[in-house]
Amino acid sequence: MTITEKILAAHAGKKSVLPGELLNVRINLALGNDITAPLAIKAFKEIGARKVFHRDRVVLVPDHFTPAKDIPSAEQCQILREFAKVQRLTHFFEIGECGIEHVLLPEKGLVLPGEVVIGADSHTCTYGALGAFSTGVGSTDLAAGMATGELWFKVPESIKLVYYGRGNPWVSGKDLILFTIGDIGVDGALYQAMEFGGEAIQNLSMASRFTMANMAIEAGGKNGIIEPDEITFRFVKPRAKRPYRIYRSDREARYAEIREYDASKIFPQVALPHIPSNVKDVREVGKVEIDQVVIGSCTNGHLDDLRVAAKILKGKKVAPSLRLIVIPATQEIYRQALKEGLFDIFLSAGAVISPPTCGPCLGGHMGVLAEGERALATTNRNFRGRMGHARSEVYLSNPAVAAASAVRGWICHPEEVVKKTSH
Amino acid sequence: MKIEGRVWKFGSDVDTDAIIPARYLNQSDPKMLAKHAMEDERPDFIQKVKKGDILLADKNFGCGSSREHAPIALRAAGISCIIAKSFARIFYRNGLNLGLPLLESSEASEVIEEGDRVRVNLAAGEIFDLTQKRKFFTKPIPPFMQELIKDGGLIRHLKKKASKGR
Numbered sequence: 397m398t399i400t401e402k403i404l405a406a407h408a409g410k411k412s413v414l415p416g417e418l419l420n421v422r423i424n425l426a427l428g429n430d431i432t433a434p435l436a437i438k439a440f441k442e443i444g445a446r447k448v449f450h451r452d453r454v455v456l457v458p459d460h461f462t463p464a465k466d467i468p469s470a471e472q473c474q475i476l477r478e479f480a481k482v483q484r485l486t487h488f489f490e491i492g493e494c495g496i497e498h499v500l501l502p503e504k505g506l507v508l509p510g511e512v513v514i515g516a517d518s519h520t521c522t523y524g525a526l527g528a529f530s531t532g533v534g535s536t537d538l539a540a541g542m543a544t545g546e547l548w549f550k551v552p553e554s555i556k557l558v559y560y561g562r563g564n565p566w567v568s569g570k571d572l573i574l575f576t577i578g579d580i581g582v583d584g585a586l587y588q589a590m591e592f593g594g595e596a597i598q599n600l601s602m603a604s605r606f607t608m609a610n611m612a613i614e615a616g617g618k619n620g621i622i623e624p625d626e627i628t629f630r631f632v633k634p635r636a637k638r639p640y641r642i643y644r645s646d647r648e649a650r651y652a653e654i655r656e657y658d659a660s661k662i663f664p665q666v667a668l669p670h671i672p673s674n675v676k677d678v679r680e681v682g683k684v685e686i687d688q689v690v691i692g693s694c695t696n697g698h699l700d701d702l703r704v705a706a707k708i709l710k711g712k713k714v715a716p717s718l719r720l721i722v723i724p725a726t727q728e729i730y731r732q733a734l735k736e737g738l739f740d741i742f743l744s745a746g747a748v749i750s751p752p753t754c755g756p757c758l759g760g761h762m763g764v765l766a767e768g769e770r771a772l773a774t775t776n777r778n779f780r781g782r783m784g785h786a787r788s789e790v791y792l793s794n795p796a797v798a799a800a801s802a803v804r805g806w807i808c809h810p811e812e813v814v815k816k817t818s819h
Numbered sequence: 820m821k822i823e824g825r826v827w828k829f830g831s832d833v834d835t836d837a838i839i840p841a842r843y844l845n846q847s848d849p850k851m852l853a854k855h856a857m858e859d860e861r862p863d864f865i866q867k868v869k870k871g872d873i874l875l876a877d878k879n880f881g882c883g884s885s886r887e888h889a890p891i892a893l894r895a896a897g898i899s900c901i902i903a904k905s906f907a908r909i910f911y912r913n914g915l916n917l918g919l920p921l922l923e924s925s926e927a928s929e930v931i932e933e934g935d936r937v938r939v940n941l942a943a944g945e946i947f948d949l950t951q952k953r954k955f956f957t958k959p960i961p962p963f964m965q966e967l968i969k970d971g972g973l974i975r976h977l978k979k980k981a982s983k984g985r
Contacts, residue, residue, distance in 0.1 A: 431841075431845075431886065431888075432885065432886065432887070435847050435888070435891075438847075439974045442974050442975075442978060443974055443977050443978060443981070444978070460844075461844075461845055465845070466845060468846045469845040471846075472847075515885075516885055516887075517884075517885055518883065518884050518885040518909055520885075532885040532909050533885060533909065533912065534885055534886075534887040534909060534912060534913035534916060535913075536887060536913065536916040536917065536972070536974060537912060537913075537916065539974070582879060582882055583832070583878060583882065583905065583907070586879065586905060586907070586908065587908050613883075613909075616879060616907060616908065618908055671832060758836070758841035758844075759836075759840065759841050759842050760841060760842070764842075777834075777836070777883060779834040779836040779837065779883060780836070780837060780860070781836055781837070781859040782836050782841075784842075786840075786858075786859035
């Protein structure tokens with residue numbers, strides 16, 4: 397069996413499962429945010445549920461339109477706050493300890509290897525980077541999960557994506573996943589588990605692994621997953637407050653498809669409007685001038701991402717009339733970035749630093765685009781109107797490309813801004 | 820269950836930001852959401868859509884976010900059924916959970932044109948284009964799912980079952 401099949405089988409009380417099989421699966425954690433939880437809470441009450449299945453295992457994170465951008469957003473947060481209070485939830489993250497859900501939960505040790513996690517947010521697939529089965533659901537499914545601690549699933553077929561060879565300078569998990577989405581398309585892994593492996597993945601930081609699993613949904617995947625190793629354990633051990641289990645795919649595990657990529661041939665990638673699969677090598681994009689750069693989000697708001705951006709921005713200025721918005725994903729990352737002097741670099745360069753929020757990624761607040769404007773963002777989606785006006789444009793890249801482009805004023809390779817020797 | 824309506828035709832990879840832009844997700848009232856359905860994709864959609872209309876699309880309809888607001892907005896706008904080559908996974912589950920019938924048919928998706936009148940028989944898995952006089956067959960919707968759709972979604976279905984059990 398594959399790692400995905402093993403985790404699902406274990407949570408359904410079965411020895412083995414096959415792709416296509418329908419299972420009732422025990423869930424370890426259910427997540428909702430300020431957009432999706434209000435509907436789930438309404439449904440929860442409608443079915444007559446009284447109590448959540450476990451007050452430690454239902455997590456509410458108001459991160460999308462917070463700090464509340466307007467009255468309706470504030471009211472949505474109130475629904476979460478009230479529910480958390482009545483249900484005596486252990487993990488309701490109020491502003492001040494909040495952060496972007498998919499960076500916050502791993503940081504707090506709330507999601508662990510071998511677990512089954514559902515979240516009413518499509519990027520819930522992020523936790524697969526820890527070797528968990530983790531997938532996005534709608535609000536109705538979240539309501540059922542909160543009430544019963546179970547949810548039905550069809551066992552997905554798995555596809556294996558193997559990355560061998562050494563990665564190039566300025567290439568991160570973002571480039572590997574963008575390249576892959578460019579290769580297989582936005583429905584290339586529809587309904588399937590995307591299992592990432594190979595030498596290049598083993599050499600990736602935890603942050604880069606989260607980025608890759610995070611964007612599995614952009615290829616239509618049900619989940620993205622990476623087998624745990626030493627790098628995973630180093631991340632998990634100091635954070636875990638409960639026991640967890642490690643699963644690995646069998647040698648003879650069956651895959652619907654196996655694709656191999658030579659990491660040494662992958663260079664920094666950019667996804668052009670208006671679909672994440674519209675990917676090009678950054679050097680092939682041409683001179684695309686930009687109005688705004690956003691560095692942050694559940695995809696690339698990790699400390700590592702801010703560090704690489706700071707490395708490029710150190711001693712430099714953002715291009716005239718270009719806006720650079722930096723968004724540390726969590727309070728902890730914010731504090732650490734401040735401590736390391738990264739904020740000085742960003743501020744001196746002319747960037748603005750936002751509190752942790754999903755904000756502009758989905759055109760919510762903190763950097764929405766006007767008609768005709770163009771942004772380069774380290775986020776995950778560039779659909780039409782995603783960051784604001786229906787006639788604005790979003791390009792996607794890694795944080796190094798984003799920072800370098802903020803200095804140049806147009807989309808460029810980091811080497812155009814930083815000398816080759818300094819990486 | 821039979822459905823009949825006029826067809827709105829869309830392309831491939833229609834994403835949830837197109838179905839309901841995120842700027843309207845600071846509330847979840849179906850009527851409010853319906854006012855902005857497909858706003859950026861087809862600005863005239865909401866003025867012209869009529870109750871019972873059928874939405875037709877190419878592959879991967881509803882890709883992107885998990886927002887249940889997307890099928891809620893379409894249903895509240897009057898859409899009675901969606902036919903597509905394929906659906907994005909989360910949208911598929913959300914749609915059915917809300918009681919919105921979703922049918923997969925490559926042939927129907929290619930042949931049926933904007934404005935055609937179409938009749939759908941869920942139990943038989945039959946899609947009949949009344950304008951072109953052509954019939955397409957897809958997987959029938961199983962009885963338990965028809966029941967769920969008739970009840971108006973999973974939540975109402977469960978409530979009904981619970982009240983019967985008492």
